[in-house]
Amino acid sequence: MRIAHLTDLHLRQALPGTAHIPRRKSRLVPDLLRRAVERLRPLAPDAVVLSGDLLDYPLDRMEDPDTLPIGCQDMELIADILAEIDAPLIVLPGNHDPEDVTAEVFATPLDTEIAGHRLLAFLDHEGPGNVPQRKGEALERFHRTLADGASLPQVHVQHYLIWPEPEAPDYPYVYAEAEALREAIVGSGVVRLVLCGHYHPGFSPRRLGDTWFATPPSFAEAPHAVWVYDLDDGEFQWQALEMEPGTPE
Numbered sequence: 001m002r003i004a005h006l007t008d009l010h011l012r013q014a015l016p017g018t019a020h021i022p023r024r025k026s027r028l029v030p031d032l033l034r035r036a037v038e039r040l041r042p043l044a045p046d047a048v049v050l051s052g053d054l055l056d057y058p059l060d061r062m063e064d065p066d067t068l069p070i071g072c073q074d075m076e077l078i079a080d081i082l083a084e085i086d087a088p089l090i091v092l093p094g095n096h097d098p099e100d101v102t103a104e105v106f107a108t109p110l111d112t113e114i115a116g117h118r119l120l121a122f123l124d125h126e127g128p129g130n131v132p133q134r135k136g137e138a139l140e141r142f143h144r145t146l147a148d149g150a151s152l153p154q155v156h157v158q159h160y161l162i163w164p165e166p167e168a169p170d171y172p173y174v175y176a177e178a179e180a181l182r183e184a185i186v187g188s189g190v191v192r193l194v195l196c197g198h199y200h201p202g203f204s205p206r207r208l209g210d211t212w213f214a215t216p217p218s219f220a221e222a223p224h225a226v227w228v229y230d231l232d233d234g235e236f237q238w239q240a241l242e243m244e245p246g247t248p249e
């Protein structure tokens with residue numbers, strides 16, 4: 001199975017302005033994404049994963065009825081660009097995306113089978129102090145699928161970090177339940193790959209037990225990378241496609 005993974009695009013086109021952090025090149029992302037699609041098409045991925053923060057949506061306007069249609073235009077732009085890849089899309093909102101708009105444009109299945117694997121998407125939220133949490137139905141589904149003895153090998157997708165944890169983080173990127181989630185995932189023996197976003201520097205893929213964890217750097221920031229993973233009978237390989245090669249700022 002081949003998966004192409006992008007995260008934290010922070011795109012703005014119809015939305016006015018740009019990201020308040022200068023290294024997030026929000027208004028260049030549409031062209032960078034088109035370049036990524038051209039690089040990915042010959043690789044014929046079985047699935048394309050976007051793990052949140054598709055838009056650099058103004059957080060103070062999340063409920064503004066006049067801004068939502070503008071954000072929808074940008075979300076539809078992403079969908080139109082990705083339509084050039086003949087592969088299923090697994091798309092989750094991040095903390096910068098209106099959930100209703102993301103669901104309306106992409107309608108991602110939370111549990112689907114692709115190329116002999118079971119892809120599970122988890123829609124979680126930040127709690128007090130911006131700490132990510134997995135609870136309620138999402139947590140119940142997490143444990144239920146891990147306990148499914150008939151399950152195909154699983155790939156889990158979420159916006160927030162499960163592992164590893166940044167040293168001296170300047171923001172709470174990691175789930176409050178991260179240790180318990182990680183132990184359950186690795187202990188199940190059924191999860192082959194865990195895909196996260198949210199932490200813009202990213203973490204190169206690393207393994208615990210039979211599970212690989214991968215967090216690409218933000219696509220909005222140099223070198224504007226897409227990661228491609230190959231899973232084959234327990235074997236794992238990956239490559240980074242950089243739209244603008246160089247050292248991130």
